[in-house]
Structure formats: structure tokens, C-alpha cells
Amino acid sequence: IQMTQSPSSLSASIGDRVTITCRASQGILNHLAWYQQKPGKVPQLLIYAASTLQSGVPSRFSGSGFGTDFSLIISSLQPEDVATYYCQKYNTAPPTFGPGTKVEIK
Amino acid sequence: QAQLVQSGTEVKRPGASVKVSCKASGYSFTDFHITWVRQAPGQGLEWMGWISTYSGGTNYAQKVQGRVSMTTDTSTTTAYMELRSLTSDDTAVYYCARVSGLTQTTYGPVDFWGQGTLVTVSS
Helix, strand or coil: CCEEEECCEEEECCCCCEEEEEEECCCCCCCEEEEEECCCCCCEEEEECCCEECCCCCCCEEEEEECCEEEEEECCCCHHHCEEEEEEECCCCCCCECCCEEEEEC | CCEEEECCCEEECCCCCEEEEEEEECCCHHHCCEEEEEECCCCCCEEEEEECCCCCCEEECCCCCCCEEEEEECCCCEEEEEECCCCHHHCEEEEEEEECCCCCCCCCCEEEECCCEEEEECC
């Protein structure tokens, strides 16, 4: 199963709503996670089961989707959200990561 | 609080082997599987494989199958990843990570990551 993400990068203003999409080449039910990796840092789990927010993650992050099409939404972009975001499917091996979406501030 | 602490930076010659350790603390080691992920400079995340800390069972990525071995020592709550026949393409930061158990799935999601170990392969 291949994972794709779009866009590969984006630039948005503080307070903007940002949407990142992830597509699986085959259905994966809701077995999808989103990770945030800030520059020079370790990845952090944001969302799992497509839409469940990991403990401690700000509520401006949300996820949706089922089957093959998924979205990560940042409702109001903040400076600390500058990072690369990866989706990962984990229903079966290999638990493939998407190529990542780099988010910058305009 | 769960914590994974990895061994330090390695510099290896092509053809050599490297063994990275990952010491777990703050939780019951055998209750959670460990996965290994690497990230080449400026690149994305690449899953390398998985080990059951309970049974020792493994599942490796096709790309490194035959060159990688993942093991655990439950007495010291440490996981190990050994990669052999290194080439420059293996230059990367290697992460161990804990499979969370948040869902009834074997391979993810991962909720705690080690700090990463930089492995540089250069002649």
C-alpha cells in the first residue's frame, strides 16, 4: 500500500486554516496516524485512528477520513506549528509513512 | 512517563556493521512492541522493522531484509537494531519508537520515540 500526501509544502499566514491530505492506494479503514516533526526534533504523534487526538495535542488539530482519503486540519495556524507532517498507515506491515508536508509561515 | 534512550552517534566505513541500542524505562517493557524508523538527511521517515518485546518475533522492511537484525534483552529493557554491510545510503538518523497500544493493531501508532542515533557511513 502506497501513501501519498498533498501538498508537499505550503505557506500560510498565522490564523489561517490549513488542510493536508493523505491518500492510501488501498483501503485502510481508519488505521491512520498523523505525526508532527519540528525542525531538528523527534516526530510526535498528533492523531491516531484517523480522528482521535493524542493526549496533550492542541485542539486546533483535527483529523478525518476513512478508507483511502484522510485529512489533517489545523484550524488556526500558529508559529509553533511550523513543521513537517507525516501520515502513516498501520493496519498491516509495512506501516508506511507518507512523504511528508512541510508547513511554513507566510 | 515512558522514555527511550538511544546510544550515541556512530561513524562507520562502507561494509561495516552498526548496532544501535534503545533503553526503555518508565513502563512495562514487554507490554509494548518496538519499531525502528530511519530518516536520511533531509528526507522523510522510513519504517525499518518491528519486534515483539514479548515473543521476540520480528518483521523487517523488504529494503533491509537480510541485513538487519532486531533483538531485545528483557533483563535490561533494551532493544537493539543491527544493520550490516553498510553503504552510504544507510547514512541516517535511526529512531526506536514504542508501539502505543492505543488501538488493537500491531504496528502502530507509535507514541514515544527515542532521541535518535545518527549513523554516518563514509570512507
